[in-house]
Amino acid sequence: MMSLQYKNKEAYPLTVTIYDVAREANVSMATVSRVVNGNQNVKPATRKKVLEVIERLEYRPNAVARGLASKKTTTVGVIIPDISNNIYAEAARGIEDIATMYRYNIILANSDQNEEKELTLLDTMYGKQVDGIVMMSDAVTPKLHQSMDHSPVPIVLAGTVDESNQFASVNIDYFQASYEAVQMLIANGHKRIAFVSGPLHNTINSKFKLEAYKKALSDARLEIDEQLILPEEGSYDSGIEAWETVMTLEQPPTAFFAGSDELAIGIVHGAQDNGYKVPEDIEVISFENSKLARMVRPQLTSVVLPLYDIGAVAMRLLTKIMNKEEIEDQEVIIPHRIEVRKSVKKND
Amino acid sequence: MMSLQYKNKEAYPLTVTIYDVAREANVSMATVSRVVNGNQNVKPATRKKVLEVIERLEYRPNAVARGLASKKTTTVGVIIPDISNNIYAEAARGIEDIATMYRYNIILANSDQNEEKELTLLDTMYGKQVDGIVMMSDAVTPKLHQSMDHSPVPIVLAGTVDESNQFASVNIDYFQASYEAVQMLIANGHKRIAFVSGPLHNTINSKFKLEAYKKALSDARLEIDEQLILPEEGSYDSGIEAWETVMTLEQPPTAFFAGSDELAIGIVHGAQDNGYKVPEDIEVISFENSKLARMVRPQLTSVVLPLYDIGAVAMRLLTKIMNKEEIEDQEVIIPHRIEVRKSVKKND
DNA sequence: TTGAAAGCGCTAACAC
DNA sequence: GTGTTAGCGCTTTCAA
Secondary structure: OOOHHHHHHHHOOOOOOHHHHHHHHOOOHHHHHHHHOOOOOOOHHHHHHHHHHHHHHOOOOOHHHHHHHHOOOOEEEEEEOOOOOHHHHHHHHHHHHHHHHOOOEEEEEEOOOOHHHHHHHHHHHHHOOOOEEEEOOOOOOHHHHHHHHOOOOOEEEEOOOOOOOOOEEEEEOHHHHHHHHHHHHHHOOOOOEEEEOOOOOOHHHHHHHHHHHHHHHHHOOOOOOHHHEEOOOOOHHHHHHHHHHHHOOOOOOOEEEEOOHHHHHHHHHHHHHOOOOOOOOOEEEEEEOOHHHHOOOOOOEEEEOOHHHHHHHHHHHHHHHHOOOOOOOOEEEEOOOEEOOOOOOOOO | OOOHHHHHHHHOOOOOOHHHHHHHHOOOHHHHHHHHOOOOOOOHHHHHHHHHHHHHHOOOOOHHHHHHHHOOOOEEEEEEOOOOOHHHHHHHHHHHHHHHHOOOEEEEEEOOOOHHHHHHHHHHHHHOOOOEEEEOOOOOOHHHHHHHHOOOOOEEEEOOOOOOOOOEEEEEOHHHHHHHHHHHHHHOOOOOEEEEOOOOOOHHHHHHHHHHHHHHHHHOOOOOOHHHEEOOOOOHHHHHHHHHHHHOOOOOOOEEEEOOHHHHHHHHHHHHHOOOOOOOOOEEEEEEOOHHHHOOOOOOEEEEOOHHHHHHHHHHHHHHHHOOOOOOOOEEEEOOOEEOOOOOOOOO
């Protein structure tokens, strides 16, 4: 059964081109092109005439033809691990908002942190002639690095660390932020603090959060117990599991530094479901501060990871690069802070 | 400061075209095109030779040129209200997964449920020559309807009701699902059930959830009290607010039917923060069943809204239409169910 | 099985 | 200010 939409479609199969407009308006294609593109070298009267015809004919420029002729598609590629994960969705929104502001569209694709897919997607984006790419990834592997290096268009990394420091990127200071978080727990007198990190193949987890955790402990002359380091998946259930694992220990931890809000909530619920009180018995600090952080009791104290901003700034940076503007610094670090709520005791 | 990436870019500024491959392989462009497109009418030896040159030259077809020549871009437009909202992100993932499976890319754009933007975005998509569009919207307004009617490409509505029944769409039976949810509360003996709906300019809320709520009440000969109908925003905080509003009533409700998980969690926390127990004092049933539903205590009983599936099926339907395959029914209804957890008492 | 050539719809010199 | 004319890189008849 065909829809009305279809019937209509068959009624208007003809696309009107710049040539049609030119003919109807008695001008050349060049002139039509000029008015469409806002070129000032057109007599007002001519412009008006052309505009009228455009309206009458419902002319709509063909972006593909334009892209082929001008070598600019005004679309950028966005490669992220998983749009259904709040973290990336938030960043994607930041990217899209700024893209829209600068009149770019976005081709969005999920990589599932799979190197194969990332590589394929980069190639797809190159093929689609995007004007630039914003990429989020767990780790810039050698192969990824190589592909990016040969990219025909600029690439900006968002919330993604490239250890070679060769690409434009937008991040926060993960090490410092994590250090402060662990310090906050230490200041509350905890000797045994667990770190539930999220996957360690993620560079940020392995090189910054974990290292900061260790540094904070050793700076405070506390023992680093590998049993308290749990590289979980990052999900709510992993949070619960982490709690269960760690609570069977002879000397269980009294505080947790969690790599994400979901993880943190899992830990909180794990504790509460077993009769522990947060923050009285167990203190938890998270790293993310999504809206979830307020949707638990107690609400989570959390390092603020400004995903939206990271996305937005990355896209803004990309527009500058695409535009060949001067860039002060191609590796931007956004300020961070810790939002204090109730999952950690006040100490003052 | 220019990155290495840039230096490299300037070192390889030449794009290799189908013409280069043809010349190097001593064949015509047509032949190269054939092997690139998997056309069988090529002698194996020729194919091999061409493939070698392609590899050697690192030739990558220009999708824009291809799009112009073939009038197919293998990209579809996706217009959703807000990717940072879990509901839409989930659907977007479904859409993208199936799109990828059928080798389409996706241009993703946020409309913020703003009719202006939706109209602009549709135009943008038409201009970009997408091969089809998946759209999610609160309401198919007359203007939207008109634009879609004149669309040069097929459009499928996902999780979006078009009252004219003119467009292809994928949904669940919102009325029936809501009716069952309210019935469950009625069966537990509640006489005063509040409906916290989310914005009523959303067709699904106003025409289905609300109507079903009223019908269920009146079928059970219960009074419909307008004070118990709260068209909130849909956020966590609105849930809390709804609770507060309704609890000042002379006869407050003892149960809630919430339009989304966030709303439901807000209500649960509102109740708990004021010393009420869920489900002992207050029962709550939600409509969404995102992963949030399990991330509260008590976990939420919720109507299952299969967003991922809705997106996936919508995209699949779109591929069929783009492909001019026979469609059994252009309005597909996915089965729904209620996931029973702890925010509603067992009654058996 | 292969090639020649005509576009696809637009931009961008360049000339007038 | 405006028009002419090459392309942009590819697909697609149509012939051979």
